[in-house]
Amino acid sequence: MKLILIINNLKIKTMKIAVIGLLTIGALTLSACTENKEKTSNTTMQHDMNGMKEGETMEDMSMNANMTVVDATKSSANLDDLTLNYMQLTAALADDDGGKAASAAKNMVQSLAKIDQSNFAAEQKKEYADIAAELKEHAEHIAENAGNIEHQREHLDLLSADFYDLVKDFGASKPVYKVFCPMYNESKGAFWLSSSKEVKNPYYGKEMLTCGEVQEEIK
Template sequence: MKTLVFSLLAIGTLALTSCKENKEQKSTTETSMQHDMSMMSDNSAMGDMPMDEKVTVTDAKKTSADLTELYSHYTHLTFALSGDDDKEAVSGAKGILASFPKIDKNGFSAEQKKEFAELEASISENAEHIADNAGKIDHQREHLDIMSADFYDLLKDFGTPKPVYKIFCPMYNDKKGAFWLSDSREVKNPYLGKEMLSCGEVQEEIK
């Protein structure tokens, strides 16, 4: 009799265990199916393209700046020096200094802001030297030489308001040479002035 009771209890226990396992398995299966359905829905929303193509961020186009006013004062400066006019050169240099705060830099990336700030600081420093040295045209021309290299980088990296020509003078500074920028191919040398006004050759067009 005891043997029969124990047998019945064992059978009942096995039945309950089997039922519990079936419920757990069913619950796990339903959860897995729900997860798969969710994944299928997400993939459908993403489209047929591979995931790595979906999350790729395209590089932003290089932002240009409106340098029209700034560059016009630079050309004012070079024309003044080509005419040996140190006082008018002061006016051009002051115009450069006044133009920088007006340039909108909001669209620049962090890297562009850093580069622009460095060029602005260097150009402004040389413009201040030119503005402060009326009557010392040789000194003004020395700073134009340095400034022109910075303007070249500025226009190359941030855009030009119009086609610009890089013109090289091989005779300036004991024949070490120097270049300036112009919106015309016509040579009017700001380093040698009226002494050798047409000395120079176009090396590059920037646009």
């Protein structure tokens, strides 16, 4: 009888040891899984950080419709030629040169057609298409009216408003200044964009070359 009791006690102890062992193994497995997940998360974040350019922050990166990373700094660089053409246009009108203004406007139309939109997010593409259509219309008017500088200036007023939206939404690789002329359009005023704080008024040219003030710096 005693022998049976001893055997039963051994069985109970063996079962307790087995249960404790299983619980220990389960806890170790759960800990290992959690650790692996943390390592994977850290590795993914490190990979994303390594893909950024020197001096770039996460705020400089945006997500496109397919959730792939888009480098926002490339958008402004993509518009450099168009911006240069616009600056040439305003400079020509400030010099009262309708011929050079027409040539610069024609170059703007050509630059618009060459813009690489592959780096734009889906929403950016739609926004750019709307602005580009307006820019093209006004640039074509200026290009076709080399002998009518007042008509060119009227369309510069409208074109500048669209170009301002473009630079604000897509950025500029170099600082751009918004300059306001309070006298133009029967004292309603109009603005243009400049690569310099120096005022050279494209709406009045040599008649009132320095009429205007810098209202905003866009970076």
